[in-house]
Amino acid sequence: MLNSNTMLDTAIWQQDLDTLFTRISDHYVVDENAFVAELIKALNADSRDFQRIADKTAELVREVREMDTAVDSIDELLQQYSLDTHEGLMLMCLAEAMLRIPDTATADALIEDRLGPADWKSHLGQSDSWFVNASTWGLLMTGRVINLDHPREGRPANFINKLVNRLGEPVIRRAMREAMKVMGKQFVLGRDIDEALKRSRPLFDKGYTYSYDMLGEAARTRQDARQYFDDYARAIERVGKTSKGLSTRTPAPSVSIKLSALHPRYEFGRREQVLHELVDSVKKLAAMAREYSVALTIDAEEVDRLEISLEVFRAVYESDICKGWGHFGLVVQAYSTRALPVLHYLNRLAESQGDEIPLRLVKGAYWDSEIKESQQLGVDGYPVYTRKASTDVAYLVCARFLLSDATRGRIFPQFATHNAHTISNILELANEASRPFEFQRLHGMGEALYDAALTRAPQGTYCRIYAPVGAHKDLLPYLVRRLLENGANSSFVHQLVDPDVPVESLCVHPIETLKQFKTLANPRIPLPRDIFGLGRQNSRGVNLNVRSQYQPLMDEMATTMDKEHRVGPLLAFAVEDDPASQHEIRSPYDRRKSVGTVQWTSAEQAARAVDAAWAAFPRWEATPVAERAAIIRRLGELMETHMAELMTLCSREGGKLLTDGVDEIKEAVDFCRYYAMKAEELFGKPMPLPGPTGESNELMLAGKGVFAAISPWNFPVAIFCGQVVAAAVAGNTVLAKPAEQTSIVAHRVIELLFEAGMPRDVVQLLPGDGPTVGSVLTSDPRITGVVFTGGTDTAQIINRALAARENAPLPALIAETGGM
Numbered sequence: 001m002l003n004s005n006t007m008l009d010t011a012i013w014q015q016d017l018d019t020l021f022t023r024i025s026d027h028y029v030v031d032e033n034a035f036v037a038e039l040i041k042a043l044n045a046d047s048r049d050f051q052r053i054a055d056k057t058a059e060l061v062r063e064v065r066e067m068d069t070a071v072d073s074i075d076e077l078l079q080q081y082s083l084d085t086h087e088g089l090m091l092m093c094l095a096e097a098m099l100r101i102p103d104t105a106t107a108d109a110l111i112e113d114r115l116g117p118a119d120w121k122s123h124l125g126q127s128d129s130w131f132v133n134a135s136t137w138g139l140l141m142t143g144r145v146i147n148l149d150h151p152r153e154g155r156p157a158n159f160i161n162k163l164v165n166r167l168g169e170p171v172i173r174r175a176m177r178e179a180m181k182v183m184g185k186q187f188v189l190g191r192d193i194d195e196a197l198k199r200s201r202p203l204f205d206k207g208y209t210y211s212y213d214m215l216g217e218a219a220r221t222r223q224d225a226r227q228y229f230d231d232y233a234r235a236i237e238r239v240g241k242t243s244k245g246l247s248t249r250t251p252a253p254s255v256s257i258k259l260s261a262l263h264p265r266y267e268f269g270r271r272e273q274v275l276h277e278l279v280d281s282v283k284k285l286a287a288m289a290r291e292y293s294v295a296l297t298i299d300a301e302e303v304d305r306l307e308i309s310l311e312v313f314r315a316v317y318e319s320d321i322c323k324g325w326g327h328f329g330l331v332v333q334a335y336s337t338r339a340l341p342v343l344h345y346l347n348r349l350a351e352s353q354g355d356e357i358p359l360r361l362v363k364g365a366y367w368d369s370e371i372k373e374s375q376q377l378g379v380d381g382y383p384v385y386t387r388k389a390s391t392d393v394a395y396l397v398c399a400r401f402l403l404s405d406a407t408r409g410r411i412f413p414q415f416a417t418h419n420a421h422t423i424s425n426i427l428e429l430a431n432e433a434s435r436p437f438e439f440q441r442l443h444g445m446g447e448a449l450y451d452a453a454l455t456r457a458p459q460g461t462y463c464r465i466y467a468p469v470g471a472h473k474d475l476l477p478y479l480v481r482r483l484l485e486n487g488a489n490s491s492f493v494h495q496l497v498d499p500d501v502p503v504e505s506l507c508v509h510p511i512e513t514l515k516q517f518k519t520l521a522n523p524r525i526p527l528p529r530d531i532f533g534l535g536r537q538n539s540r541g542v543n544l545n546v547r548s549q550y551q552p553l554m555d556e557m558a559t560t561m562d563k564e565h566r567v568g569p570l571l572a573f574a575v576e577d578d579p580a581s582q583h584e585i586r587s588p589y590d591r592r593k594s595v596g597t598v599q600w601t602s603a604e605q606a607a608r609a610v611d612a613a614w615a616a617f618p619r620w621e622a623t624p625v626a627e628r629a630a631i632i633r634r635l636g637e638l639m640e641t642h643m644a645e646l647m648t649l650c651s652r653e654g655g656k657l658l659t660d661g662v663d664e665i666k667e668a669v670d671f672c673r674y675y676a677m678k679a680e681e682l683f684g685k686p687m688p689l690p691g692p693t694g695e696s697n698e699l700m701l702a703g704k705g706v707f708a709a710i711s712p713w714n715f716p717v718a719i720f721c722g723q724v725v726a727a728a729v730a731g732n733t734v735l736a737k738p739a740e741q742t743s744i745v746a747h748r749v750i751e752l753l754f755e756a757g758m759p760r761d762v763v764q765l766l767p768g769d770g771p772t773v774g775s776v777l778t779s780d781p782r783i784t785g786v787v788f789t790g791g792t793d794t795a796q797i798i799n800r801a802l803a804a805r806e807n808a809p810l811p812a813l814i815a816e817t818g819g820m
Helices: 017-026 032-043 047-066 073-080 086-098 104-115 130-147 159-187 193-205 222-243 268-291 303-317 339-353 367-377 388-402 420-433 447-454 476-487 492-496 510-515 547-558 603-622 625-641 643-654 658-683 718-729 740-755 770-779 792-803
Strands: 209-214 254-257 295-298 328-333 357-362 411-416 438-442 462-469 565-567 582-587 590-599 687-690 696-699 706-710 733-737 763-765 783-790 812-817
Touching: 017 303, 017 339, 017 547, 032 388, 032 510, 047 420, 047 447, 047 492, 193 209, 193 222, 193 462, 209 222, 222 254, 222 268, 254 268, 268 295, 268 303, 295 303, 295 357, 303 328, 303 339, 328 339, 339 357, 339 388, 339 411, 357 388, 388 411, 388 420, 388 510, 411 420, 420 447, 438 447, 447 462, 547 643, 565 740, 582 643, 582 740, 590 643, 590 740, 603 706, 603 733, 603 763, 603 770, 625 643, 625 658, 625 718, 625 740, 643 658, 643 740, 658 718, 706 718, 706 770, 718 733, 718 740, 718 783, 733 770, 740 763, 770 783, 770 792, 783 792, 792 812
Parallel strands: 209 254, 209 462, 254 295, 295 328, 328 357, 357 411, 411 438, 438 462, 565 590, 706 733, 706 783, 733 763, 783 812
Antiparallel strands: 582 590, 687 696
16 A cells, blocks of 8 residues: 555655555555545644645635636536435436337336425426526426316315326327427537537637537447547547647647547457457557547446456556647546555656656546445445545645656646545645646536636646536436435536635535544445445445455355366265266367266165164254354365365356356355344244244244255356255255256365365255256255245156155245246
């Protein structure tokens, strides 16, 4: 981890590029408390600094609030319908959903569900904006029309009301779509680049310039990627031709591109393909941009794409196309714990080539998804900060580095923020350093703020407007991000122009904010491993898009990739080798490769296994549930320890992709911990049971007897393990028959289960075919339950076989068929 002595050390970039790139990957997840403490030390700010910046911020905010242009129409709408109101949340949901609902019936149903119960009347006349009041009238009338069709005081709606309803909803639907377009117009400059260039001219004349972002991200097909490439190419050409006729007061406009829009498999697992195909596409765009004198910027995306993005950037930057140009840049997100190491790396890259890199520093736009995806993955921490104030501190540390002598002539700083306190800090740093730089703001927001800020900036400072361009259908991801960022009542954009928010509250230094908390990391956002609380730990995963996580896994998997496996039944008694019963297993993705051999269970051995399981049942059922649960939890821990080995078997024997393998083992571990917890809840204490005459009895849940678990090939660890441990922890003995195709990985799971302490006669492994092993298990009257996942036809065969047993109680059949 970086420390405060090296964070701003001007010699840090002298390390070689490979070392600096490794540091980026190592900082994917850090100890947030320790790292933020180092960031605070690096700022080296005290109470005098806090007060000085606060005074400058207060002066800036008061000036903005006095300006006629302080509040944009979208600001007024978001003030009235902020996300802390019921109506604001409904508008947010509706805006998000209306843009992707394809059929009118669903759209009408959603409108009725969302708009009808809201209290729109209370918002009428609360704003001075005609835009807001017109919107409120529309929402109010919409809600009234919808409610006409609902009975009041038990009286059914009459024919006229129903007619109004039927006539109204298509009109409402059209009105809502138009309303979404109006909202979108506040954030999106134009439906195409020509419209955007036309709408840009008034602010060009005021001395602003633009960065045009062609909306579109995450191409799913090569056709999508070609369409986005053509959009980018057309934008570069049109911007280049138009900019020649513009005023020379500010630099020419630029174009921003998203790498995920240019390749349908933009991911680390396709690294070689991406570095060949995607780099070629970006080079073509860079060549066009240089020809037309249009700066080109690679936009930031999710943190999983950071490392591959930097590799693409370097490949294009070091090509002959970009050498000597100095207008090929990228975006860095300060909410990432890797932001400062990225700046060190890019500074060294620029120093090695000698061409300046334009670098846009933003705070970040994917925070919610980064948190949730980390929790889902079960990694050790978060790649972003869990407090907003920590992101603000990180931004200031990054800004100080970008404005330091270490980056002079190597990086051209571009600061994108709508936070007046952050702007005041940057202005002070820039004035001290006498460094040229630019501000950036979003289209439709912050015009007054930057009109005021630019009067305080060093001579030559200007503001570039980040302006999305795209059709209505491409608006959704961008619009939702903007609404979430700026509609929340905690948003600085929201508070800046709200007269009810005291100016002083906007002038608090983020370090002072952090001092109010006991911990720098937010304890209300538990670490990914702790999201289920004290009762159950989340399973551990691996982020395959991060080299520091991916490479150790690959190295460990390589140690067993060529191993030949010889396995057979794992029963309560010894089984001798039988060459006649051994079957070779070949890899499904390459039939030339042998994984090993499996000895199948004979009918006689299966019958003896039932005998052993029947005899073991009373002892196992009497075993305290805490002991049973402890064994299952230990299995989960062992599977996490042996994840690489199990993933190798899943790939070689089951044809699983690496991502599938991570999910497979995680799910199996989750099964172990969840079923252990539930068993202790259900079997560890008496449950109330009402008697026939109303008296209260107590029931202790108990095992049923011997269970047969028959699992499929496509989830060779997760479903196999889930079936076995659920039955066993509940007090049953288990006879596990894995799919013929994936018996080797099942064998390894049962070995780990025995290592965890499971008695060999309680859980037994019976690899083999259905007619031999399955028929024994489904015909024996001592089998009290069958859990099966597979085809519906096979489930019916099992069902009929169980029903045909003479003098046997009807067993439990738990069947998951057809994916349901």
